[in-house]
Amino acid sequence: MVERRIVRTLGKLTPIAMAVAIAITAPGLAAADAPRGPDVSSWQHVDGTGIDWFQVKASGHEFAMVKATESLNYVNPYFIQDCLVMRAAGVSRGAYHYADVRQSPEAQAAFYSAIVLGINGPGDLPPVLDLEDAKGLPAGQVIDWTHRYLNTVQALTGRQPIIYTYPNFWRTQMANTTEFNHYPLWIADYNGQNAPGPLPGGWSNWTFWQYTSTGRIPGITGNTDINVYSGAQGDFDRYANSVGFGSS
Known part of the structure; x- marks a missing residue:
């Protein structure tokens, strides 16, 4: 997501590498027909421009991850608009909460769950926690926060959450803990290869891979992150x- 770009250097996929990333079928690699989709926030609504989700769907993208909330008081002003049109277009919805580990995890989980209406309807992927900023707190404190947030969201939604992160953050700010590797992993790794690099935290596989931040998709103004589903779930x-969702 845009928020993490100030804290790390990002690589870029060449067109050839991007094609390879979606054209090879093997364990840990992205299959040619694997579901793909962008992740978006208010940043993709340049000057208030809407996203044409029908074009996104027509271009072969089956899902999108949309920023819903951050901390205890921010709601993406385009979240409801995007969700309504995504549903009409037949684009499956993922919705993520951008963590503020300085604030109550239980309160943030409740805030997120209320905004996304339980994230358990037709076309809904499980809840997503975007964890990429420790706010200067020690690893033990962030680990405790993460347990409490995930437990609360799962209790409120009835679904096991997905964790979004990137390798360097997990290894340095989370002390490479293996306490969360039973959760589905959405990993950001712009390595220019045909699969993510070695996974942190003892994860043996990834569920979603964010492989570029400079993708171009019809219906979205400017660059956007693009992700692929591994089939792990x-x-x-x-x-x-x-x-049956989005079928004609």
Whole structure:
């Protein structure tokens, strides 16, 4: 997401490497027909421009991750608008909360769950925690915060959350803890290769891979992150409550 770009140097995929990333089928690699989709926030609404989710869908993108909330008081002003049009277009919805580890995890989990209406309807992927800023706190404190947030969200939504992070953050700010590797992983790694590099935290596989921040998708103004689903959680339509969703 845009927020993390100030804290790390990002690589870029060449067009050839990007094609390879979605064209090879092997364990840990992205299959040619794997579901793909952007992640967006208010940054993709340049000067208030809307996203044409029908174009996004027509260009072959089956899902999108949308920023819903941050901390205890921020709601993406385009979240509801995007969600309504995504549903009409048949684009499965992921919704993420950008963590503020200085504030109550339970309160943030409740805030997020209320805004996303439980994230358990047709076309909904499980809840997502975007964890990429320790705010200067020690690893032990951030680890405790993360346990409490995830436990609360799961209790409120009935679904196991997805963790979004990037390798350097997890290894340095989370002390490379292995306490969360039973959660689905959404990893950001712009390494220019055909799969993410070695995973942090004892994860043996990834569920989503954010492989570029400079993608271009019809219907979205400017660059956007693009992600691919690995199949680690089984059939995508079932994982996204999408059986029959968006069909004609």
